[in-house]
Amino acid sequence: MINNTDAVRLIDSKREDSVIVPTMNANNVGFGLPSVSTNQSLDLPLSGAMGKASNLGLGIALAQPGRKVMVLDGDGSLLMNLGAMVTSANKAPTNFYHFLFNNKVYAVTGGQPIPGSDCQDWEGMARAAGYAAVFSYDNLEDFTTGIDEVLAAAGPVFVHLAIEPQIENTPVQFRPRAQRTVKMAFDEVPAALGVSSG
């Protein structure tokens, strides 16, 4: 399996001018994208509205067709909004890259198992939904070798990553909070994109 921080660090290292939409463990303050990002002004984290990260990324991808959009999703999150895979594939933006961090648990609530975590076929679901290309990695070496091919493929691309669970049991009110809030990110990203909304 792939360490969560190693995965976000590798994706970030290949981002160039991409917008990244991380959620759940991929957005963890201590070991997710906020801990390694090299261009925070183009990070649009989503910590509320669970399950909607890929929808948010789809909207950006449609609005900014000349720029890659990378969604860093969670398995529990995506299961809350599985139809979003079809929604994304149906609009078929070629600049849309959907990474699934599959750790098989609800890591931020104490590690309870995801329903059906031992029998899910995420690659199969992505192909059936209509993604143009589907990749899967269960170790960092292969992911490191393969990521250039992933990002060279025309989207919508789905990338399944087998991630080591990093479980949090600390009550929410005692966890470190992001200094850059979701609202701040929504205010900053349009400026980084050079658009007037936001």
Add this chain to the structure above:
Amino acid sequence: MTTYESVLHPPAIIAELKKNNITHVVWLPDSETNFMYQLLNEEDSLDLVPVCREGETMAIAAGLWVGGKKPVVLIQNTGIFESGDSIRGLGLDINQPLVMLIGYRGWTRRGPTPDSAARYIEPILHTWGINCYLIETDDDADRISIACEEAERTQKPVGVLVGTEFGV
């Protein structure tokens, strides 16, 4: 005496969307909007974004807005009930100036409605602090412009309740 035709035609809605420079319509069809769907597909200036569940619409609209576009969502009132966390997290919390066109299923001016979708929608919107306007005929369509102006001025979602079936 002026006679009003009590019908709402899709072209009146489309004209309002174009007048307000709307770029995308993020939608899930309800039982009254097929005429609208046909026209939207024929309108080059509006990009239709179909979804599988209504809660997706506010999130996609948020991404479009951040990316510099001007979307609206078009769903039924039943879909608003399903969309609560999206409206909270990706509408109100981020100050998205989003106009939501909402099919007012069950609405009637002729006495009480048996449809709970109609009875609950306005109290729910008002609980969120979301203002809303009612359109029932072509003469009301300019309330979409009022809603667009209000959404921009207040930087928050505004509802437009479509209280009648579309005419051909």
